[in-house]
Amino acid sequence: MAGTVVVGAQWGDEGKGKIVDLLTPHFSIVARYQGGHNAGHTVYVGGTRFVLHLIPSGILHPAVTCVIGNGVVIDPKARFEEVDMLARNGVEVGGRVIVSEKAHVILPYHRDLDLLSEARRGERSIGTTSRGIGPAYEGKIGRRGIRVVDLFDPPSLADEVRENVLARNRLVSDSGLNWQRVLEDLLRHADRMKPWVADVSVVLAEAMRGGRRILFEGAQGTMLDIDHGT
Numbered sequence: 001m002a003g004t005v006v007v008g009a010q011w012g013d014e015g016k017g018k019i020v021d022l023l024t025p026h027f028s029i030v031a032r033y034q035g036g037h038n039a040g041h042t043v044y045v046g047g048t049r050f051v052l053h054l055i056p057s058g059i060l061h062p063a064v065t066c067v068i069g070n071g072v073v074i075d076p077k078a079r080f081e082e083v084d085m086l087a088r089n090g091v092e093v094g095g096r097v098i099v100s101e102k103a104h105v106i107l108p109y110h111r112d113l114d115l116l117s118e119a120r121r122g123e124r125s126i127g128t129t130s131r132g133i134g135p136a137y138e139g140k141i142g143r144r145g146i147r148v149v150d151l152f153d154p155p156s157l158a159d160e161v162r163e164n165v166l167a168r169n170r171l172v173s174d175s176g177l178n179w180q181r182v183l184e185d186l187l188r189h190a191d192r193m194k195p196w197v198a199d200v201s202v203v204l205a206e207a208m209r210g211g212r213r214i215l216f217e218g219a220q221g222t223m224l225d226i227d228h229g230t
Helices: 015-028 075-089 108-124 132-141 148-152 154-171 177-198 201-208
Strands: 002-008 031-033 041-045 048-052 065-068 097-101 212-223
Touching: 002 015, 015 041, 015 212, 031 201, 048 075, 065 201, 075 177, 097 177, 097 201, 108 132, 132 154, 148 154, 148 177, 154 177, 201 212
Parallel strands: 002 212, 031 065, 031 212, 065 097
Antiparallel strands: 041 048
């Protein structure tokens, strides 16, 4: 069997990180295919505790390549905090993480809209982590989202960021978010992220044709799914 999928059958926190860690030695690629950095896969290695929110827990195995697929929404700041945490603990990331060019990006205005949505619900709030994940997916479906590949086209990126930030500022009653500052931060992240970006569909298809085994890592549980959950 070329591919195996690990998915939670409940509401999350079923121990998927541990299962992925146990299975990883039998695979050459671990691919994360959905969710954002609200997932928390906790793994202990040699007494060191690793909490991985975005990078697949297969990264703790030196010979394994990790893939972040187009179904994932990525907060660039959170991603690099995780990369730096791994480096401090002796885990070399280097070229072992591949990020889909089609994955959508979580931006500061997504977090603001997440907080606003929860506040408006009052007692009916759904208890999100307020990390902007839901609004990022809304932007994706609404065709106003920003993908990883868009980070490398500064003129078009500037237009998209400006429009999205202005839309946010019309909804949130504060002094307003500065779209140029958001753009500057994004461009800095883009420079660092570029070496890891690829067409993940091609990478995985070629790996399967070459007989490499792939472990697909789910993030949240089935009961949180928009179609199949509660």
